[in-house]
Amino acid sequence: xxxxxxxxGPVTLSEEAFLTINCTYxxxxxPSLFWYVQYPGEGLQLLLKAxxxxxKGSNKGFEATYRKETTSFHLEKGSVQVSDSAVYFCxxxxxxxxxxxxxxTSLAVNP
Amino acid sequence: xxxxxxxxxxxxxxxxxxxxxxxxxxxxxxxMYWYKQKAKKPPELMFVYSYExxxxxxSVPSRFSPxxxxxxLLNLHLHALQPEDSALYLCASSQEPASGNTIYFGExxxxxxx
Numbered sequence: 001x002x003x004x005x006x007x008x009g010p011v012t013l014s015e016e017a018f019l020t021i022n023c024t025y026x027x028x029x030x031p032s033l034f035w036y037v038q039y040p041g042e043g044l045q046l047l048l049k050a051x052x053x054x055x056k057g058s059n060k061g062f063e064a065t066y067r068k069e070t071t072s073f074h075l076e077k078g079s080v081q082v083s084d085s086a087v088y089f090c091x092x093x094x095x096x097x098x099x100x101x102x103x104x105t106s107l108a109v110n111p
Numbered sequence: 112x113x114x115x116x117x118x119x120x121x122x123x124x125x126x127x128x129x130x131x132x133x134x135x136x137x138x139x140x141x142x143m144y145w146y147k148q149k150a151k152k153p154p155e156l157m158f159v160y161s162y163e164x165x166x167x168x169x170s171v172p173s174r175f176s177p178x179x180x181x182x183x184l185l186n187l188h189l190h191a192l193q194p195e196d197s198a199l200y201l202c203a204s205s206q207e208p209a210s211g212n213t214i215y216f217g218e219x220x221x222x223x224x225x
Binding site for chain 2: 032034036042043044045046049051087089091093098099101102103104106
């Protein structure tokens with residue numbers, strides 16, 4: 001079946017450090033891939049998405065590239081800020097109406 | 112800013128109470144969703160409405176009863192809940208229930224059952 005695996009946290013970084021959160025997926029065909037972010041005490045916000053192979057999603061300095069050959073959608077940011085502290089969820093959509101979620105990665109950025 | 116609005120933001124209810132969570136979107140989306148989320152876990156899908164008709168019920172106990180009065184509104188009626196039902200309840204919507212369409216979430220309603 002379809003599944004998403006993302007690196008376990010928590011991840012702790014200093015401000016301005018480089019961030020990578022790994023996400024790999026298992027799915028037949030060509031799923032759509034998403035990164036959602038959840039700030040403390042808030043709902044989920046779409047961070048970026050990609051709907052086909054080699055697409056790069058980007059937003060707020062975050063990027064992720066849909067890699068069909070490695071079934072990956074790793075999230076990267078060149079210089080994190082304290083305000084990026086949140087939980088990040090990787091997800092895929094293959095069948096209508098359902099998102100398949102990773103377990104989430106908690107990120108803490110220290111000043 | 113989210114365009115999916117949920118009320119109330121916080122709700123405390125007893126196990127014999129009846130309450131409702133409300134959700135509204137004005138993006139013209141035709142698919143609406145209820146999710147339940149426990150702390151630091153991914154959200155779990157509960158219900159999907161597609162064109163105002165219930166299309167998915169993920170084997171949710173009958174003490175949760177969804178309602179979609181029109182294409183902009185979604186309610187979740189709560190009755191005889193258990194303490195383990197305490198969680199963040201998220202409403203969401205998408206243009207249509209298709210795999211590439213983004214699902215937009217509200218801020219959620221924090222429910223505590225005492």
